Amino acid sequence: MRLEVAVPERPVLNERAVSVQLPLATGYLGVLPDHAPLLAKMGTGVLTFSGPDGAENCVALDGGVAEVLGDCVRVLAERAERSGEIDVDRARSALARAEQHLESPSLETDVDRAQRAAGRARARIAAAAAQ
Numbered sequence: 591m592r593l594e595v596a597v598p599e600r601p602v603l604n605e606r607a608v609s610v611q612l613p614l615a616t617g618y619l620g621v622l623p624d625h626a627p628l629l630a631k632m633g634t635g636v637l638t639f640s641g642p643d644g645a646e647n648c649v650a651l652d653g654g655v656a657e658v659l660g661d662c663v664r665v666l667a668e669r670a671e672r673s674g675e676i677d678v679d680r681a682r683s684a685l686a687r688a689e690q691h692l693e694s695p696s697l698e699t700d701v702d703r704a705q706r707a708a709g710r711a712r713a714r715i716a717a718a719a720a721q
Contacts, residue, residue: 591623591661593639593696595649595670602670607639610663612714621663632667633667634709634718648673650717652710659671669710681683685711 593610595603619628620689632654639647653668656699687706691699 591663593663595637595665595667597667597670604671606642607663608642608682610637610639612637612665613651614656623661625658628656631688632656632665634706635713637665638720646720648679648717648720650676650714652713671714671717673717673720676714678715678718681711681714681718685715
């Protein structure tokens with residue numbers, strides 16, 4: 591099946607896949623060829639897919655929607671990075687900053703924003719580690 595991932599600024603991925611695991615807002619969903627049609631809200635996490643050669647590949651995702659139609663999976667994400675594009679040191683720094691805000695919040699701390707930032711950083715670190 592065809593897997594397409596894009597963000598508003600650019601296409602991120604357009605490859606053949608044997609299986610896809612999507613991080614939806616409600617949990618992970620596995621997709622195989624000839625899956626039933628589906629439209630779903632994406633969450634924050636790691637999209638994993640197996641190519642025809644059996645190699646596992648990862649993309650860190652944050653938000654957006656996924657569409658499954660026939661033998662095509664399309665994801666339009668708010669943010670997406672292939673595992674090889676991720677700056678792990680930057681992701682670790684972002685996670686440390688977010689966790690610091692969450693551990694000792696002040697009146698100015700936006701807790702929801704810090705939790706989302708921590709989730710994005712964890713997804714980026716996990717995608718890079720799976721490479």
